[in-house]
Amino acid sequence: MTTTTKHRIGTQEEWLAARLELLKAEKEHTKRGDELARRRQELPWVPVAKDYRFHTEAGDAKLADLFQGRSQLLVYHFMFGPDYTAGCPSCSAIADGFNGSVTHLANHDVLLTAVSLAPLEKLTAFKKRMGWSFPWASAHGGEFNFDFCASYTKEQQRDGLEYNFSREPQQPWREEKEGGGEGAEFQFATMCGVNTPTYLRQRPGMSAFIQQDGVIYHTYSTYSRGVDGIWAMYPWLDRAPLGRNEDAGVWWKHHDLYESTVGQPGSTCCQQKSTGGRS
Structure with a gap:
């Protein structure tokens, strides 16, 4: 049999030997992941001092209301700014995996919700289009998104903003009317109906909270590639023969x-x- 593949070809015995060697590394990786999870849970809890308000399909709500009777709250910071005409494609791909998880989490004392800065009517319309059923709250008009590093002002963007626990360099956007940038960011911005600077004033991430004895505490936040672990399609791609296979750039929508x-x-x-x- 002839083959044109450039990948190494082997026998079943060779495959099994290599697989067993890889298994050792995978087990080490799993144990390291368990340790990181334990360290996340050991972070100090910080009381939430502000009276954050949200808009939900059930009406105006406080942060405590987002728990819906559970003691733990997981918030996905979904990139959907007030000027967007659609949600961020990457955030949307992540959120495609929420519907099934929400039910299981809710029955394990954990409420998962998305929060975005766009007005509620935009979120509900896009949610209907996507066929999603998970909770999604609007932080429009409040400080929640800004305090938790999910939204930024034009001034912050111009001066260089703090994101993912570090300061980003000042971006060379000259005028708001210009596209600003190219590549993936420009493509995503176009899909959202805005230019690149407007698109990048929203950022992805997730934050965790717990409510005990009437006090809400912030326990954890992660941003940027810190959300890879909750992006359901990537663990599958990482096990596919060609991996993420993204040399050509953006492929999802x-x-x-x-x-x-x-x-x-x-x-x-x-x-x-x-x-x-x-x-």
């Missing part, structure tokens, strides 16, 4: 914009949408 609808509600394998991907 909002799930209703793919030509193939495999895995989407009401679809069959290889079914094509005649509406260009929009429902």
Whole structure:
């Protein structure tokens, strides 16, 4: 048999020997992950002093209301600014994995919700478009997103903002009307209906809170690639033969914009949408 692949070809015995060697490293990685989880849980708890307010589908709410009776709250900082016409494609790909987890977490004393700066009506419309059912609150008009490093002002962006626990260099955006940047950031901004500076005034991350004896504490936050662990498609890709295979750049988009609808509600394998991907 002839083959044109450039990848190393081996026998079953060679594969098994290499796999057992890799297994040692995978077990070490798992144990290291367990240790990191323990260290996250050992971080000091910081009382939340401000009276944060949100807009939800159930009405105006305080931070305590977002717990919905649970003692623990996980907030995904979803990039959806007031000027966006759609949610960030990367955040959307992450959120595609929330629906199933929310039910299990809620029955384990943990409430998972997304929070964005856009007005509630924009969030609910996009949520309906995506077919999502998880809780999603708007922090529009409040300080929550800014205090938890998920949103920034034009002035902060111009001067160089603090994100992911470090200071970013000043960005060379000249005028708001200019596209500003290129590559992935520009493509994502275009998908969201804004220019790059406007897009980058929102940032991804997640924060954890606990409520005990009437006091809410902030326990953990992570940003940037710190959310890779909750991006469901990446653990799968990391186990695929070609890995993430992203040398060509951005490949993902909002799930209703793919030509193939495999895995989407009401679809069959290889079914094509005649509406260009929009429902």
